Amino acid sequence: MYKAKAYSVANATSPFASTTIERRDLDAHDVQIEILFCGICHSDLHQARDEWREVMPTIYPCVPGHEIVGRVIKIGAAVTKFKPGDLAGVGCLVDSDGTCPECKAGLEQFCPNATLTYNSTDKHLGGVTYGGYSDSIVVTERFVLRIPRNLDLAGTAPLLCAGITTYSPMRYWDVTKGKKVGIVGLGGLGHMGVKFSHALGAHTVVFTTSASKKDDALRLGANEVVLSRNANEMAKHADSFDFILDAVAAEHDINAYINLLRRDGNLTIVGAPEKPLPLAVFSLIFGRRSLSGSPIGGIVETQEMLDFCGEHNITSDVEVIPIQKINEAYERLLKSDVKYRFSIDMASLKAE
């Protein structure tokens, strides 16, 4: 074992503070990564504050972070995919059983024995896994992603969660040219959704509660922007969407969006608010519309997404911050005030 620097929260109401954590020594298939950038996902905030206690209670101290980009510094004897000096990425998953039907289908996100990057049982050291708000991490090579060389690293980190979480359902629901696609909530996930929808050729409409984000939405690739609190603007789009991706982090009215779907249209929810959302079932029944959810993506698809980003020069729009600004960043995230993802420059951790 060795010690790594990190930032953790001690309980649901405490601010982040500097700490040290233990990382395992490498076994044959492990890769040790020096973390260069880690994105701040709203899921980090939900879990740091135990907002998902009903489904996955947080074990403290908690070191969040699952949008990790770094450089390989050491490899185990059997590692073939990476060598020291290579760029590497780690997302929300660091292990799975590899033997269940989900794993065999390349859908590790559904494996009943998957290990999440943080707040999951640590099979090696006991206790709980610690995420990317740290200067290094050790991960088995099957869960380490290759990073296209042409991309800016600070903006690449968020692809590991915000990127795959929006790319995967768009591929599953066949977002292509000729389709009308809505993206609800222009945050970290939402702005990636806009970029992918645009790159896949769909007519893209952004729904936002923030009038100030209108110009950005168009710049990011939207064809139209709707202020979702304006009922008249919403009504103009009734019965017209093939697919809507809902990436909102808080309570809101999903029924208003279901009514915008055409017959057989689908609304996929990726946002994971703390409280249940009421559903008016008649809007589903009358249009044979469907409502579904989607969690992150498997490893093969995550690599496909990263390669797609390399080819299309897609990264996240980031505000790079030193880790010492993390408590401030969380408060701004709660106010939907980030353009459009915080990416922590881990070099700042050296000062601790």
Ligand SMILES: NC(=O)c1ccc[n+]([C@@H]2O[C@H](COP(=O)([O-])OP(=O)(O)OC[C@H]3O[C@@H](n4cnc5c(N)ncnc54)[C@H](OP(=O)(O)O)[C@@H]3O)[C@@H](O)[C@H]2O)c1
């Ligand atoms: N399914 C998965 O696998 C997965 C993966 C990652 C994250 N998530 C979840 O997805 C959600 C979004 O994450 P994120 O990191 O993109 O968060 P974020 O950057 O905070 O973006 C959320 C956006 O939702 C909108 N919003 C916030 N409060 C709202 C309200 N009260 N009513 C309507 N809209 C509101 C805002 O957009 P506007 O200003 O444009 O309105 C905000 O920018 C979180 O719940 C997160 O936990 C799920």
Ligand SMILES: [Zn+2]
């Ligand atoms: Zn995330």
Ligand SMILES: [Zn+2]
């Ligand atoms: Zn499995």
